[in-house]
Amino acid sequence: MTMSEVFIDGKRYEFEGQPQLLQFILDLGLEVPFFCYHPSMTAPANCRQCMVKVGSPVKDRETGEYELDDEGNRVIRWFPKLQTSCNTVIADGMVVQTQESDELVQRAQKDTLEFILANHPLDCPICDQAGECPLQIQTYKYGPEGSRFEVKKVHKPKHVQLGPRVTLDAERCINCTRCVRFTDEISKSHQLTIVERGDKNYPVTAPGRSFDDPYSLNTVDICPVGALTSTDFRFKARVWEMNQTPSIDITNGKGCNIDLWTRDNLVLRITPRFHPEVNDYWMPDAGREAYQLFNENRVSHPAQKLESEQVSASWNHALETLAEQLEQTDRKDVLFIGSPHASVEENFALMQLANLTGAKTPVFTPHVEEGSGDGFLLSDDQAPNAEGCRLLGLEEVSPKQMQTKVSEARLIVALNDNLFGRGVLDATHAKNAFWVVFASNHTETTQMADLLIPITTAAEHAASYVNVDSRIQRTFPAKETKYSNRRLSMEMSEGRLDRFGTSFDNWVTEDHKIDCVPFWDFATQAGERLGLNLHLIDGRQIMDQIATMNPAFEGVSYVTMDEQGGIVLAKESMAKSK
Amino acid sequence: MTYEFTKEDLDRIESIKKEYPEVKATTLQVLWVAQDRFGHVDADVQRLVAATLELPEAHVHGVASFYTQYYKQKMGKHVLDVCTCLSCQLCGGYDILNHLEKKLGIKAGETTKDGMFSLQQVECLGACGYAPMLQVTNGEFVNHLTEEKVDHLLDKLRNGEDPEHEMMEMPLRKQKENP
Numbered sequence: 001m002t003m004s005e006v007f008i009d010g011k012r013y014e015f016e017g018q019p020q021l022l023q024f025i026l027d028l029g030l031e032v033p034f035f036c037y038h039p040s041m042t043a044p045a046n047c048r049q050c051m052v053k054v055g056s057p058v059k060d061r062e063t064g065e066y067e068l069d070d071e072g073n074r075v076i077r078w079f080p081k082l083q084t085s086c087n088t089v090i091a092d093g094m095v096v097q098t099q100e101s102d103e104l105v106q107r108a109q110k111d112t113l114e115f116i117l118a119n120h121p122l123d124c125p126i127c128d129q130a131g132e133c134p135l136q137i138q139t140y141k142y143g144p145e146g147s148r149f150e151v152k153k154v155h156k157p158k159h160v161q162l163g164p165r166v167t168l169d170a171e172r173c174i175n176c177t178r179c180v181r182f183t184d185e186i187s188k189s190h191q192l193t194i195v196e197r198g199d200k201n202y203p204v205t206a207p208g209r210s211f212d213d214p215y216s217l218n219t220v221d222i223c224p225v226g227a228l229t230s231t232d233f234r235f236k237a238r239v240w241e242m243n244q245t246p247s248i249d250i251t252n253g254k255g256c257n258i259d260l261w262t263r264d265n266l267v268l269r270i271t272p273r274f275h276p277e278v279n280d281y282w283m284p285d286a287g288r289e290a291y292q293l294f295n296e297n298r299v300s301h302p303a304q305k306l307e308s309e310q311v312s313a314s315w316n317h318a319l320e321t322l323a324e325q326l327e328q329t330d331r332k333d334v335l336f337i338g339s340p341h342a343s344v345e346e347n348f349a350l351m352q353l354a355n356l357t358g359a360k361t362p363v364f365t366p367h368v369e370e371g372s373g374d375g376f377l378l379s380d381d382q383a384p385n386a387e388g389c390r391l392l393g394l395e396e397v398s399p400k401q402m403q404t405k406v407s408e409a410r411l412i413v414a415l416n417d418n419l420f421g422r423g424v425l426d427a428t429h430a431k432n433a434f435w436v437v438f439a440s441n442h443t444e445t446t447q448m449a450d451l452l453i454p455i456t457t458a459a460e461h462a463a464s465y466v467n468v469d470s471r472i473q474r475t476f477p478a479k480e481t482k483y484s485n486r487r488l489s490m491e492m493s494e495g496r497l498d499r500f501g502t503s504f505d506n507w508v509t510e511d512h513k514i515d516c517v518p519f520w521d522f523a524t525q526a527g528e529r530l531g532l533n534l535h536l537i538d539g540r541q542i543m544d545q546i547a548t549m550n551p552a553f554e555g556v557s558y559v560t561m562d563e564q565g566g567i568v569l570a571k572e573s574m575a576k577s578k
Numbered sequence: 579m580t581y582e583f584t585k586e587d588l589d590r591i592e593s594i595k596k597e598y599p600e601v602k603a604t605t606l607q608v609l610w611v612a613q614d615r616f617g618h619v620d621a622d623v624q625r626l627v628a629a630t631l632e633l634p635e636a637h638v639h640g641v642a643s644f645y646t647q648y649y650k651q652k653m654g655k656h657v658l659d660v661c662t663c664l665s666c667q668l669c670g671g672y673d674i675l676n677h678l679e680k681k682l683g684i685k686a687g688e689t690t691k692d693g694m695f696s697l698q699q700v701e702c703l704g705a706c707g708y709a710p711m712l713q714v715t716n717g718e719f720v721n722h723l724t725e726e727k728v729d730h731l732l733d734k735l736r737n738g739e740d741p742e743h744e745m746m747e748m749p750l751r752k753q754k755e756n757p
């Protein structure tokens with residue numbers, strides 16, 4: 001059977017099945033402007049922006065052959081009106097003309113934009129969406145130079161607090177209904193509707209109801225204009241001043257793919273990044289709040305407890321203290337605690353340090369809150385890497401067992417996990433031991449520390465996490481520490497301000513670089529001091545080591561992870577590895 | 579305020595549901611049942627409709643807000659929709675509106691203190707041939723208005739009588755019948 005064919009702007013393409021015309025065109029890397037269409041939702045074709053000219057070849061009824069004109073070309077019967085490409089299904093032999101080859105289409109797209117803009121406030125200079133606004137971009141590319149509407153614009157409600165996290169400016173809305181369809185089709189909260197009619201339309205909740213959908217901020221991402229904005233991020237930064245770094249959501253076990261948006265080494269917002277098998281285009285609102293975790297309340301510079309008060313200590317002192325403690329304490333009395341909140345690489349480094357010093361395998365307690373998952377993008381598991389800890393071979397213990405182990409230990413080396421804050425331990429369990437705590441943020445647990453050593457967060461290092469579905473995915477460093485350098489690090493990207501900013505610019509300071517190191521760095525130095533054979537350079541090299549040592553991670557490397565959007569690890573192989 | 583449907587309303591709603599393949603399609607009809615019962619479909623009534631039909635509140639709200647015929651707040655016993663669109667305007671629609679405002683002592687968009695009348699200024703009701711005109715509570719059209727005719731209407735309504743139905747001739751048919 002021959003492939004079906006379609007002709008777009010005079011070029012022949014082959015297709016299978018029944019693709020939608022707009023998606024087909026976009027998949028080819030070509031463009032037709034559109035607003036209301038979204039690949040993960042139904043296509044109501046209400047913005048009318050994606051108009052194209054469509055025709056089908058005429059066939060002779062009897063022979064089934066294409067009718068040809070005098071020059072031997074197929075006779076095309078054009079549809080009587082322009083069609084919206086988003087909901088047009090391609091048929092064999094269809095001929096399509098877009099704005100690239102047809103003046104009528106150009107004219108239609110231009111006039112549609114003139115209508116869409118008739119009541120739009122055109123307040124781009126103060127609008128958060130400017131710079132990443134489909135309406136702005138498409139008006140620039142396909143729109144009219146001016147408007148023939150000289151009458152007063154229709155006024156609608158402004159800065160409406162739709163819910164705890166989303167603010168609406170109804171005047172900017174073009175009534176594409178993407179936000180409404182999102183709550184109907186994706187999050188299924190059905191909280192939004194379009195009210196009124198004609199030029200008074202806008203989306204809102206039922207009277208007295210709050211738009212508190214746990215996924216509400218996705219509507220801000222898909223709103224093709226600045227009508228829906230994030231209450232939290234509003235007016236914080238212009239898009240073009242920020243740098244965008246791919247990362248993984250570490251606030252639960254699902255491992256949504258995300259982007260971290262930074263300016264001056266502060267994470268200012270978090271948005272979802274498309275991954276067809278993990279999170280599609282979406283992420284839960286909770287994950288977006290992690291930016292605070294990266295910026296605020298950070299442990300910066302080591303500290304040691306002197307007479308029940310933590311005082312600042314030098315890095316050398318911290319190293320020496322840890323080494324001395326490890327040397328002095330009987331192996332049996334040393335407890336290494338791994339963390340489902342830390343990456344695979346960090347837990348591996350901890351395991352190595354434990355093994356080489358002759359201590360027992362590190363333990364960890366998962367952080368699960370039954371009932372907090374929703375079967376969508378929120379999991380019961382509150383930690384990003386419990387599965388990683390298991391696959392590495394850390395010993396999984398219940399809170400009870402953890403309490404016993406902690407009470408019996410004399411020296412505890414604990415990796416980034418707020419065991420005291422999340423109810424696993426309380427002060428009574430902690431009395432006997434000397435606590436060495438590696439942590440990124442100040443918590444109840446860091447207060448217990450006799451030696452507190454600051455380490456990097458997922459926003460500052462490249463490291464991997466294994467999600468609840470056993471998919472290993474990795475982060476990229478987005479934010480510099482005192483010891484990392486954007487220009488020298490092969491893993492880091494540079495935004496415009498990162499590259500060209502100087503201390504004379506707004507938003508360029510040294511203030512937000514935390515005095516911390518990746519855990520494996522410190523582990524390696526401790527290893528050197530103790531005369532151990534431990535060489536951990538960075539996440540990439542550590543993952544290569546893990547892949548050769550642990551069959552569960554066979555074939556995993558940063559290269560393969562980057563190429564394949566993460567790798568699903570087979571759970572069974574864990575049992576076989578020791 | 580909490581509202582409740584009577585047994586009779588609920589039976590009516592059940593029989594409406596039988597006429598449609600899915601519940602969503604019954605929203606319009608059930609809003610009418612509610613407006614017949616309570617005189618309006620304010621936020622609380624919309625909620626009742628949503629709960630009764632097990633539909634999202636937002637959906638019911640969207641439908642109710644789309645149609646001006648649904649009253650989204652408590653209205654007077656009689657709602658007078660005075661057309662001031664083009665034809666009526668040219669034939670004195672505003673005079674009628676002003677007369678009513680003066681007579682009732684309220685502005686368009688308001689309700690009299692005794693709760694008897696609400697006055698609204700509306701766009702074309704499709705009766706340009708009999709301008710100026712008004713509509714009484716989503717029902718009877720009163721055509722070819724004059725101040726006297728309006729006064730008469732108010733009296734009638736106050737007395738609890740229905741406005742009389744006016745048979746309007748189609749101009750074209752008249753020509754054909756008497757050539």
Ligand code: SF4
Nearest residue numbers: 173174176177179223
């Ligand atoms: S608020 Fe945005 S997403 Fe929602 S209908 Fe308006 S333009 Fe579309």
Ligand code: FES
Nearest residue numbers: 036045047048086
């Ligand atoms: S994208 Fe096709 S009509 Fe909106």
